[in-house]
Amino acid sequence: MIHIRKSGRDDASGLAAIWRDSVLATHDFLSRDDFIEIEKLVCEQYLPKAEIWIAVEDGRPVGFMGMTESHIDSLFIAPDQHGKGIGRQMIAHARALAGILTVDVNEQNVQAVRFYRHMGFVETGRSPTDDQGRPYPLVHMRLGEQRPTDD
Template identity: 65%
Template sequence: MPTIRPSGPADAAVLADIWRASVRATHDFLSEAHFTEIEALVADQYLPQAPLWVIEVDGSPAGFMGLSGAHVDALFIDPRRRAQGLGRSMIAHAARLEGKLTVDVNEQNPQAVGFYERMGFRQTGRSPQDDAGRPYPLLHMRQE
């Protein structure tokens, strides 16, 4: 049975590994230069400092989620653990905490778009670039 807990400083390295593996498996649209740029920000700034939720399977981290209020900032599951209900468990956990959720998801990541649609999210808007101005459109979604 998976467990969900707050992250701690000791989690940063393993969560960075999960982020890398997950992005490599689902974000084939990223240029290598952008991957390297984003990886540095995630590993050096976001993961060590952000309050995150970690989902564990058999005592080992299998994914993580960042929340800003009711907004899902990040949700990454180890590719070896996909399709096991872990992402669904994380969204349910966030909804119990915050109610109806919002998320911004890369339009070029159809697996993620489909996941959020299955979780009851619907598109409410679109941005032609990501938050840093890179050429990766974002879909803005809200849980119904």
């Protein structure tokens, strides 16, 4: 069973490992130099300062999500945990906290784009580069009010 909680001081190394493993499994478009630079930013600046929600199973972190208000800044699930509904639970948690959600997804991360579309996010725009100006296009997406379904 998955439990979602806020991160604490002792979580940084476990979250960094999840980030690293997940990016290596899904971001084959990153250059080695960019990976090293981004990893340093994530480990030294992002993880210690961001509001992070952790998915925990049997006392072990299996995924995490960072948020700024209603924007999902990051969502990473350990590769050996993909397909188990953890991402869906994290989105439901974010939805309960913030209602309408936004996210920016690397266009080249086809799995992530597909996941967010499956979750009901729709594309609202595109940027030709990432936030640091690197040549990794971003798809801007939004999850708004959902209509009731008959299923």
